[in-house]
Amino acid sequence: MSVNVSLRLDDALVERLRLRARAAGGSLSDRLRRYAEEGARRDEHPLVTFRDGPTGRRAGLIGGPDVWEVAMWVEDLAAEPDPVATLADDGSLTRPQIEAALGYRADYPEEIAARIELHRRETAVADAR
Numbered sequence: 001m002s003v004n005v006s007l008r009l010d011d012a013l014v015e016r017l018r019l020r021a022r023a024a025g026g027s028l029s030d031r032l033r034r035y036a037e038e039g040a041r042r043d044e045h046p047l048v049t050f051r052d053g054p055t056g057r058r059a060g061l062i063g064g065p066d067v068w069e070v071a072m073w074v075e076d077l078a079a080e081p082d083p084v085a086t087l088a089d090d091g092s093l094t095r096p097q098i099e100a101a102l103g104y105r106a107d108y109p110e111e112i113a114a115r116i117e118l119h120r121r122e123t124a125v126a127d128a129r
Contacts, residue, residue, distance in 0.1 A: 047100035058115060059104055061097050068115035070101035
């Protein structure tokens, strides 16, 4: 279910948003919905941002890898006594970054699981060639 919301925006801002929406093949409403959703998620997860890529928009750590990558690495280390500590000891990510990625995954598990599955399938296809 969705709700109509009325708000006033500066003319210049609306034009900038329309331009970005058209460039991406969407509407002003699409752009505003995306910004609202991503803004709410950023508020909930301050170390997470969103970026475009070949498989679409996805969550990533600010200054770091995509959230799904961190979640996958932790999954791959499941046999370790403390997978998060093992990954942090590697030195490329801090424990707070790893925990931020896992916190995002906890709130949006289907999204992250789908990204991991897509990666694993594409990797399997590439390895089979």
